[in-house]
Amino acid sequence: MTLPSKMQAGRPDPLGAHFDGGGVNFAIFSEHASRMILCLFDATGQHEIANFDLPECTEHVWHGYLPGLTPGQPYGHRAHGPYRPDEGHRFNPHKLLLDPYARRITGHPIWHDALMGYEVGAPRADLSYDKRDSAPYMPRAIVVAPSYDWADDAPPGTPLTDTVIYEAHVKGLTSRHPRVHAPGKYRALASDPMLEHYARLGITAIELLPIHAFLNDRFLVEKGLTNYWGYQTLSYFAPDPRYMETGDISEFQRMVARLHSAGIEVILDVVYNHTCEGNEMGPTLSFRGLDNASYYRLADDRRHYVNDTGTGNTLNTGHPMVLRMVMDSLRYWVEVMHVDGFRFDLAATLGRMPHGFDARAPFFQAIRQDPVLNRVKLIAEPWDIGPGGYQLGAFPAPFSEWNDKFRDGVRRFWRGDPGRVPDLAGRITGSAQQFDHSGRPATASVNFVTAHDGFTLADTVSYLSKHNLANGEDGRDGHNANYSDNFGVEGPTDDLAILSARAQRRRNMMATLMLSQGVPMILAGDEMGHTQQGNNNAYCQDNATAWIDWQTVDDEFVDFTARMIAFRKAHPILRQKLFLHSRERAIDRIEDLFWRRADGEPMRRADWDDPDLRVIAVEMRTASGTPEYADLEYAIFAVFNAGEAVTVTVPEAPEGQGWSLHLDSSRPDLAPQPVGGALDMPAEAVAVLVLEPAE
Structure with missing residues (x-):
């Protein structure tokens, strides 16, 4: 040429x-x-x-x-x-x-x-x-000319009420899988063995850690480490080449198409709060050299950067052309790459105005009126490290939010911390104290017990303290408040009693997640027993520490997780958009939520205030059941017991119906069986009864 x-x-x-x-x-x-x-x-x-x-x-x-x-x-x-x-x-x-x-x-x-x-x-x-x-x-x-033939590809369009999110890392999920081609690449993520696993679990969406092209931080490279998670964006339109085989962007599009064909949505974790260029001592790679004063929020002295993100800089989405770049990027990933939604890292930063966080900030207004973006899933990480940065529950429609209070509350209840029953009750019913306002639905809460940032589920029940020395920061990095337990031994053990107790605790937390109103999210690998050996900040561990080991899969827990997801799908009362309320809070004055003590009596104020209470029972009712219930009453009775074994009085069943025990987390293979007026509730377990037609 x-x-x-x-x-x-x-x-x-x-x-x-x-x-x-x-x-x-x-x-x-x-x-x-x-x-x-x-x-x-x-x-x-x-x-x-x-x-x-x-x-x-x-x-x-x-x-x-x-x-x-x-x-x-x-x-x-x-x-x-x-x-x-x-x-x-x-x-x-x-x-x-x-x-x-x-x-x-x-x-x-x-x-x-x-x-x-x-x-x-x-x-x-x-x-x-x-x-x-x-x-x-x-x-x-x-220069590219996207020309992928999408044929009859269509987004699954799974309602938020029916969504089960699987948070995963492209490389970490598949690198050690023995039966996939191109492990660690986009193609592997949508390979037949992976599709089989997703189907076995019953998840409906994969939320991918950042796949926008990102930078390996210099301080990590000099220590022989790498930026594994990817929260240092270099380009907001280009898929990261490290997950490609040929460099052609059609590899990403092909992955999306295959996942869609299996009914799986693709949600991207995106980082529009900062870039990889750091503070004034960082490199000049793109934005800084093109127009530093426009792309970044600068301090009053103009030499330094506003650092509400903790990364050295903050993207200036208050500038119309920077906001346009963000919006163009989002639309590109929906229209050209066919993704189904986004999880926004440190999203509080995107709502910052000169006076502080504002739910009417230009970014939120732009999203809300956009005909492309207001129809996809939008999830906020509702905090940053700046002043007033914790904004759980403050985001506008149509955003859902990562609910870290659910994570901490569930962990603390099952660990046996005193006085945790009221908090657990709130988490089970969609964290209404945070989200039941301004017309927001129960699906505004994205519930999780674990995520990429923190202990895995297996480590939550195996370690009291973080073990992050491999990160090269003398153990200073990562959360200290993990609300974890090790059952008397830090890390691996051969003690069968401890192993049994840890497995039971994992089942309890997974069951609680799937029985709660809101949108459940599980961390990829948790269902298989994945451990990071106590590292709760594996952002730089692009190795076997963070990669999931498919040779040591805990099949029993995979089956239990799948069973809990299936149970959730089978019972619409767990997937309601509207919040459940007791009489004093119900708008229509019709009770659909009954809190009970173990003896069957309603919970009183003194019970809620009892720091030694370890068991709570809840009866959930709704006017609409599954078709097979037709004209019959439909209800679920769930018991969460973090204490000793106890006999629980079961609510009286209507004529022609009876209670059937569908779940006992101490007996994960239990087949449904009828229950009379009392339930022998095991120690530290979850039980769920369903009101069914009498045989």
Whole structure:
């Protein structure tokens, strides 16, 4: 191909590099640049073969058109402008910059001091100016023309009431699987053996840890570690190459299509609160070099960054063009890549205004009115580390929220902490104290006992303390308040009694999760007994510590987890959108929730206030049952006992009906059986009875 000697004016929209059949239009935003250069590279990406000034700038969008250019072309940008850090400007044309709208990139930056816009080691280093070319150490963006044939692909569209989320890592879930092709890659995630496992469990959605291209932090690389989780975004449009076989984005699309064909939705964990460029001492890779003062929220002195995220910088979604980039990215992943929803990391940051968190912030308003995004699943991690950053329950519709109070409350109840019965009652009924306001549904609460950040379920019952020395931070990292238990032995043991007690505790917590109103989320590997040997912050453990071992699967617990998911699906009372209420709180004054003591009497204030109470029973009723119940009453009676064995009085059944015991977590293989007026409730167990037609 012979390159033209001059660029045509092109157009300012759409942003990024777009092939129209005859050439490629380039458009990139920078409000403060004085000149924008396009750099083209040969097919290997190693040699710069041409550069062109983008000839036009329309409302701060620099643009130009090159006829004859085709998909597959490697490129980057260089931006000229003021280098005045005290004013917030850090332009440096010696640094090759990644297009924020790049749909595909060739790899990851190679750490070298040339990636810095300043002279490393100089006095007041970030105010200095480095003239070394960073191109040898930078990945290239690649012009693409997405053309995947989706055929009859359709999103499963599972209602939130019926959703069961499976939080997973692309590489960690499949790297050690003995029967998948391309372990650790997108293809493996949707391979036949994995589809079989999802079907066995009954999950409806996979929530993937970040797959947007991300950076391996320098401090990790220098310690021989890597950024495993991926919360350091480099590109908001490009799938990370480390999970690809060929680099073609169709690999991701093919994965989504296969999962959809199995009825599985794909939810992406996305990081729009900060980027991988860190603070003023970080590298110049893209946003900083294109327009630091626009892309980031800067401190009053303009030299430093607002750091509500704890990562060194905060993306400035208050700027219309930065907000546009976020919205364009989200729509791209829905419309072009067919994903079904997003989980927003540190989402409180996205709602920050000058006066603090605001549910009417521009980001939330933009989402709510968007016809593409307001129909997919939206989940917020409702906190950041800034002032007033904990905002559980404060997010607007249509967001659901990760509910860490559910996690802590369930762990503490089953650990036997005093006075935890009232809290557990609230968690079982959808955490109404946080979410039952402003017309929000019970599905606003995403319930979980474990997630990627923290102990696995097996470690929650095996370790009292975190064991994070392998992370190279002298054990300072990771949560200290784990609300865990080790049953007398820290870590692995051969003691059968301890192993039995740990297995029982896991069943209790999994059962509690599936019996609670809200949207349940389980951590991939928990159903198999996966352990991280007590590491509760495995963000840098791209190895057997975090990868799931498919050779040591706890099949009994897989079966129990599947049974609990199936039970949830079979009983709509557990999946209601509306909150269940006792009479004094029910809008229609009709009781659908009855809290009982073990002796069958209603719970009184003194009972709720008793710090030594370890058992709570709840009868849940609703007017609508499954078809086989037709005109009969429909109810579930669940008992949560964190104490000693006790006899529980069972509610009186209507004429022609009786109670049947469907679950006893101390006997996971129990077949349903009728129960009379009393239930012998084992110690530290969950039991569930269903009101059924009498035989």
